[in-house]
Amino acid sequence: MPTAADLLGEFEEHSPAGIRALLAAGVSPTAPINGKRPIDVLIEMYLRSTRFAECLQIMLDAGATLGDPLLEACLLDDNAALRELLSGSRENLTRKLNPLCAFTSCRGVTALHICAEFNSTRCAHDLLDAGADVNARADQGESGLRGQTPIFHAVNSIFNYCRPVMEILVNAGADLDARVRSRLWGELMSWETVVYDVTPISYAQCGLYRQFHRREEDVYSNIAYLHRKRFDTEPPIRNVPNNYLVVGH
16 A cells, blocks of 8 residues: 655656556545655655646645645746735735745745746746845845845756746846855755855856756856846856866866
């Protein structure tokens, strides 16, 4: 008999068919996995893909709950639900959310930060149109490891999945000189890392860290884009890190 723990493999691959099959076989959508709600495990995992929203919706339809309509709308990129929430309360533009995240910490962030982290482009557009601050700061936290603006969530995403929302934010006036004293990456994960004194461009370059697992071509494509937008010139890249390590170079 499959158990809730079997959902982990399907979550890891964002497999709607696999999740449906396990739920149909009797797996509970709410039974804890290592002490966490399955829906929270799905959200905090590292894959970013167009199948995420479908996987999340399957879990919600099966009886899982998030308990926060604003977070739910942003994660599903459900801009119709978001517009309804915004019409009911403008506070939703600034209210802080706190999901755990595999990469850039999402503790004490706004809805726009969530959209940047998960490439929810429709909701990002609607939030900006409604007056959301493109340079809103996340809460600092007791140890000062946060305080980032939404653009930080999009500059080095896995498979460069969040490049579209990165460009949306830049075109909306994201401050590419915004500086953060320290950034927490992979909070509570085995790859948890603190990086210091970063801007969006230098944080994009952090994608070259081994624990970030980002493709060099994506890292330099993002750096070039951000550099052009900030300085109106091509970045003076003379050596691609690790190039000298290529066998036969």
